[in-house]
Amino acid sequence: MTPTRPTLVVGATGTTGSRTATRLLATGHPVRAASRRGTPLSGAEAVRFDWYDPTTHDAALTGADRVHLVPPVGDPDPAAVMLPFLERARSLGVRRAVLLSSSAVPEGGPAVGRVHQALPSLFEEWAVLRPSWFMQNFTGAHLHAATIRESGAFATATGDGRVAYVDADDIAAVAVRALTDEDAPNRDLVLTGPEALTHDEIATILTEVTGRPVAHHRLTVAEVRHRLTEQSGIPPEFAALLADMDHAIATGAESRTTDAVRHLTGRPPGDFRTAVERETALAL
Template sequence: MPDQRTVLITGATGNIGRHIVAALAAAGHPVRAASRHRPTDPAAAAHHIPFDWHDPATHRPAVGGVHAVYLMPPPVSADPVGQVGAFLDLAQDAGVRRVVLLSSSAIRTGNPGPGQLPTAVTDRFPEWAVLRPSWFMQNFVAEHHHHGASIRRDGEIVTATGDGRVGFIDAADIAAVAVRALTDPVPHNAEHLLTGPQTHSYADVAAMISEAGGRPVRHRTVDVDTMRRRLVDSGIPDGFAALLAGMDAAIAAGAENRTTSTVADVTGRAPTSLRDFCTAHADHWRPA
């Protein structure tokens, strides 16, 4: 029998959230799919509730009667602590016991800005998990992401990462870990560093996309300030653009050149490889 306590999924229409909603609903867990826009998938739409980080009136109804929350912080915010902290206070008052926070492998717990969020969760809730995934494979297919857009438009991936390597991860694997962290009888009360099975440079990624999609794609390296300006020009706020460009510099210095067994340890199955992901999404990159 599945746990009958309600689970709230913020960011329910995103790369990770939609997989979590689908898995929980399929397993019979009561779920609330919280997002600004109603999901297009009919099954997910049946669980939808309105939720907007910039509309506090949507927050209290979302957490009422909820046992566990998957927390995706406000996007493109370099300092989300105040906004998220107010929501977590509401959740605590409403009786929420478990929170699973989406963080990042590039964000150290305790650092300014997003690095303050893990403590905001662990200080308030007795049951928790912090997911720290590496960079998403979906960034190369999402047209709203600067990498996905530049691949389709210019046939290139532009970074300040140099030859640095990353353990790119499929969002579906992150979601599988999140589902376990939300529903396992024993709370994880741990930070989970999540990666794919191998590390790759962005030049490796470009080569795999070229092979799978049948079109030339290259990696072009720029300096950190050029990367920041490029991100700002794409519509990303300057503070968050500076944060992202700084993460590229950290990759160049080797910060993301690592893999972990966490996906397999938590879910019992191996994570998706980048080559398999590229093969599965080849149609996205093929010339029209």
């Protein structure tokens, strides 16, 4: 059943938010596209939204039936702004909430893990999407993609650890089902691609697809933390969190695949090579 009230998509100009909003519109679901600048999205109602400006919250929420939540980027404690927002959402009649989290962050864990833990007590209909790292990290605006374009290399502290990178298109496809299916998942969903790759293997695929050499430089956790803070301007606390995630990958934390994408969408997840070929073609 297609809801007549709009779905609020927070972060509607971002990697997953834009894809989710576009897919919702394509299937006939009304969308309220929220972003800090209120950027227009064809077919959607645009609204200005800032996690840190509560005066923008009611206009975004009023009349909405469901909400797709993308946490504020770079905030080591997003619960401080997200939980009051979600309580307000419930009071204004939002029935279902779908939260974008991470495979690396468990319920009750750091950062968005606290929001994950609170969600079931706030909404009867909910889902938490816990995707692995995005394939688009190597083709979009992420630090890895930027350094590949600048120097033909990217750096991690992941060693020989494996990651089942997931396509942002697949994340959006799952998000749409979690938002619109008659029955909400009411659980967390770990989303991965079909295979777990080392970053050396990723560099090889990028070299083969793009036709230009791409190298993976191995750093220590301390070197990654320093690089993120000194070269990228990331706050020290959040840089430490990201560096620790690299260490977790090195010790095998992300060396897994799941069937969640297939279960929710009815099709297998896309593989890394295909995603890079598609994204590279779109950039030309």
